[in-house]
Amino acid sequence: MLPSLHFSEIRKIRKKLRQIEALEVLHRELNSEEAEKLSHKAHLRAQLAELLAQQQRIVDKEPSKEEQTEQLGFQEKQPEDTTQEPMKRIYNDSSSGMSEDKTSSPESRLAQDLPAKQAKLNYSCETQSSTSSFKPKDGPSDFGFASLKRAWEATQFRIRLLKGHSDIITCVGVLDNYVISGSRDTTLKVWHVPTMSEEKNLGGHTGGVTCLTVLPKDYCKILANSLDMNSTEKFVVSGSVDCSLIVWALSTGHSVQSIYTFSAVSALCFLPHKEMIASGSDGGKIDVWDLISKDHIQSLRAHDDLVSTLQPHGPLLFTGSWDGSVKVWECEGESTRSIPLRHLRTCDILGHLVSVRSLSARGEIVYVGTNRASIQVLQWKTGAISKLTNHSTESGVTDCVCQTRDGLLLSSGFDLDTGSSFLNLRSLPDDSYLATLCWPTASRILCVATWLTSSGGHRWITGGEELIVWEQLPANTKDKSDVTVTRMSSLDHKPVDTGSEGETELSYDEEDVEEEEEDDFQVEQDGSRSYCILL
Template identity: 45%
Template sequence: MGEVRKLQKKLRQIENLEINISQSLTPEERVKISRKAELRTRLAELLLQLSGPQQTPGIVGGGKHEKMKRQVEATSEALPSHSPSATKIPKGEAEPTGRQKKTGSQKETVTRGETGRKEETGGRRETGAGEEQSEPCLAVTDTSPKENQEDAEFTSLKASWEKAKFRLRSLEGHSDIVTCVVAVDNLVISGSRDTTVKVWHVPTATEQRNLGGHTGGVTCLSAPPPEYCRRLAWELSLGDKERFILSGSADCCVRIWALSTGQCVKSIYTFNAVTALCFVPEGDGYIITGSDGGKVQAWSWQTMDNCQSINAHEEAVTSLQSQGPLVFSSSAEGGVSVWEGLCTNRDPLQLLHHWDATVTGCGSQEGRLTLSPRGDRLFVAYGRANLRILNWRTGTVSRLTNHSSIAGVTDCVHQTGGLLIGSCYDLTNGESTLNLFSLPQCRYLASLTWADAPRILCFAAWLTGSGGHRWVTGGRALTVWEQLPSSGKQRGDVTTKRDNRLDASLIESEGDSEDEEDSDDYDDDKEEDYTSQDAPESGSTSWLRCVLQ
């Protein structure tokens, strides 16, 4: 197991090195990256030796090297079944004599009869000569009509997603990694490490505009609501239907773009590399930015003036999300803060809660932490095999299994149309999937993958007029997902599968840090360093974390 963990850590470091903010790699870094296939081959061999009889190996196309379909770790635990039904033992269940009526699917107990006849008496069985043989009592499943209805709805939903079909279309144009995506009507806006923001017309899968102006990699995007767009459009003498997009960059700028013309209409200089941003639709509206130094700042939508600057986190802000007047921020050191927007021009943000990494369990050296709020719950992706679910009011945490082994990496999490979607990338074999869970119960539905699927770093989704799903995924490729009618004859480009090991996937956390493979039982000083020598000490890759709208 020691060597397996070493190889997994090296592969994780190589993957993060490839998507580092550095625009160019040193010769030493290129040598390290070139060893990825070799390390994967060795890891696959070790896992085959450690795997049980249920393990099924797979072969990489072209016969280059073996890879594992699934990794069975000795550390994997059996998770409790996640079902709304509760099994209970009824009070006074066994009566020594007489008739006892049982509810549900249980049979009615019969009074003792003639010799030689087997009869039920509570938890006992009577045999020929009148001797009794002890037998376990039958538990009664106490299910309400509401629970039965929920189970029926879930079963129907699961069956529909097992038949899901999607057509995939690639959007070609960026010359580097796509770090963030948002959707506005029939448009997709993408930001890239190549410093550009591009606008795509989804129905035709064509590039509509190329918004150039940033001098550093684009790290985050946000789309203000239409009513706030109308206010700015009126000020700029533009049409009432004008939509705007906000982009943040490592060049310390936030730019505001008019989508109809592709022009930058306003800009904000923040004095710090912008790593995350969101829009708060309260009062006159506020733009909230996060920096690579951990600072959270609020800017007036009306005047673009700085209203507040807070040293909120020790390391880089990796994600900012708004939910009504609330703002949620996360940082590279694993902390999460909850802010309330006070709709004032001075100090509009007030801290409600802060939970550090000892509570969230999301300590991360790579700064890979993104958020998706839902009521009192905050879904957190932090570059590991599990999603964390934080009750931001109480600080209680549960874990949602997003991969069947610790070799999985979760880069982003998103909610759409009653679904929770988590991306998953397998360090062992380079496979990428999207895992679907039902909301609000977080019950596993299905996994979607496709041939040569790249690592997914960002995600956007919306529903079409007919109720179908339309998604966009970004990373090394920018791809549009168009849901096809399940009854149609057209074949989809996506493979739908189920991993039964994710069925019982929601468990309560015991406050552990769950360091998993980073809690290595070996001395790092004796191992080759796969981290970038040019990267800053804190939050070096956090600029990649996208704000998922």
């Protein structure tokens, strides 16, 4: 049996690591006190590794449930236990399904992969159907999937590092053979991928850059004409904690337009059906801007906390927030130029326990990355939610989810226990697990963009502590792969349906969020707050 003290210490350390994780992704610079708390990360992980090793040694010595049952059966055959009444008593206990709670302590249950406790939590989706449930999705045939899985297990990648930023990379975008990156160091950079060289340094923000969007080529022509610029000019819009949006001309690297937003900008996207820009703030607002007329078209209080992601999908806009909700907005139909966004639905993922980090929509399905270990699969029309396993344990974060043009679901994973980072691949639309890509020194991935080369190969850009270009090598290459392709057996499971209302599962870490602790440490941002408790 794992001592209660060890059990408690494991939970406390994991809680501290999750709180440090929250500090690491703040959009602003950390103060000295916060930076000092981050310095304890390596020591905490070393402590946790030792405790987990002790836990495993104890578990290895404990008899299994089957062995315990055999021991009970052996005891029944002893002379003193041959009376009829004891036999009935033992038979009844066994037939009722002797639960793990009766044969093991909470500490030993933690040792067995920390199974999640059951808890009731109400979360709602407006206008949802109470009888909705997930329906099986048509996917590739067994033969086709097996072939695809073998191909990815044999895939090789070259990893190349783009050096230039002095702080974490918060956002990335792709335009032809160029990558645009934004950083907490207040700059954007333009990189030429074939030569791996820095082409432009875009300086103009006075605070960390949090988001960017590359404007479509057709709209660039319209904007260039309004600015009396060459019709071939390409533009990028960036947002920052300095409460501004800046429009950049990529040929010169100069700012051609600046908008003051009155709130720190946390998310950004282009609305193709309206030819406008939508921005999200750290206070939960969404604003819509017309770059041609320079008008502020619409402002609405959409969320109760920081807007973390804006994802247009056809005539719809999906928004996610640190308040744990996903909202759906209509960009056409009854919407007008003066009111371009009309609210359709609100879906809570797990309430205040979860912060939404990323979204990727596909038809009536939205894949949601959060500060938890699973991918949430949301049927936005009904509110039904299922979970896709994205980590081998519950102690993880899913910062990024996105889809590739050839039908893959790409998700990042970050193990809080070990600090290891990886990318998981699944086929669409059946969500079948293909492979996990990693390398020993991989750092946490906070943003990702994907595209296909002219030959059909994959090329990805990921940002976080490092800016990395992933380039898929030809099948017949003799070059050695920089990436290890592995498989996690726990990811082979199909989505777990958690329903649309009522019960859902919480991990030990999620339950800890509701516990009150001493030595509260509060992290504030303009217009929003998150709480970190480091003991």
